[in-house]
Amino acid sequence: MRLVSVSAVLGALAFTGCAHTAAPKEVAAPSEVSPPAPEPEPKVTTQPAAQVDPTAEVEAALRGATVFFDFDQAQLKPEAMASLQRVARVLREHQGTVSIEGNCDERGTEEYNLVLGQRRAEIARKYLVDLGVSPSRLTTVSYGALRPANSAHTEAAWNENRRDELHAPR
Numbered sequence: 083m084r085l086v087s088v089s090a091v092l093g094a095l096a097f098t099g100c101a102h103t104a105a106p107k108e109v110a111a112p113s114e115v116s117p118p119a120p121e122p123e124p125k126v127t128t129q130p131a132a133q134v135d136p137t138a139e140v141e142a143a144l145r146g147a148t149v150f151f152d153f154d155q156a157q158l159k160p161e162a163m164a165s166l167q168r169v170a171r172v173l174r175e176h177q178g179t180v181s182i183e184g185n186c187d188e189r190g191t192e193e194y195n196l197v198l199g200q201r202r203a204e205i206a207r208k209y210l211v212d213l214g215v216s217p218s219r220l221t222t223v224s225y226g227a228l229r230p231a232n233s234a235h236t237e238a239a240w241n242e243n244r245r246d247e248l249h250a251p252r
Contacts, residue, residue, distance in 0.1 A: 139172055139175075139176050140173065140178040140180070140250055141250050142172075143168060143169050143172035143173070144180065144248045144250060146165075147166070147168070147169050147248045148165075148246065148247050148248070149162040149206055149245060149246040150241065150244060151244045151245065151246075152244070153187075153189075155244075156198060156201040156205050157205070158205060158209060162206075166206060166210055166213070169210065169248060170210050170213035170215050173219065174213075174214050174215065177219075178219070178250060179219045179220070179221065179250070179251055180219060180220055180221070180248050180249070180250065181222075181223060181248070181249050181250075181251055182203040182206050182207050182210075182220060182223075182246055182247075182248055183203060183222075183223050183224075183229075183248075184198070184199030184201070184202040184203030184204075184206075184222065184223070184224040184246050185199055185202075185224075185225050185227070185229055185230070185231070185243055185244070185245050186198050186227045186243065186244060187230075187240035187241075187244050188230065188235070189240065190227070192226060192227070195224075195226035195227045196224050196225075198224075199224030199226045200223075202224075202245075203222035203223065206246045206248070207222050227243070230242075231243055
């Protein structure tokens, strides 16, 4: 009887391969592969880009940018900050100046309301400057209680009157 070593058997199997080995698949030669279809050219419009009037952009940003304050306060509320952030974004992109007008409700003395209105205008100005707007583009004025948005003598009217209004110079 002839003895065969295990390594000889394994070597023979490795050399001859296994009966279950699949035949190699045919691979197309590079010349037989068709290139992908070209992407269609994007259509180029011949319409000129709309010209944006910078003054109109600034005025549009200022519409609705009224900042409201609590009674006897000159602190910006979160909604006021959001409004001023939108204004600052436009002002950083476009030239122009803005007047910030501080207002108060009718309660308090004329002198007190003028000072409070100025503090309110200055806090909005400072916030815009902190957001990157040049200080030379911002002016402030206080009207105290002289220009009410609502002339009624109610809490709702007073809420409307405690405000800063932002305007392009008139």
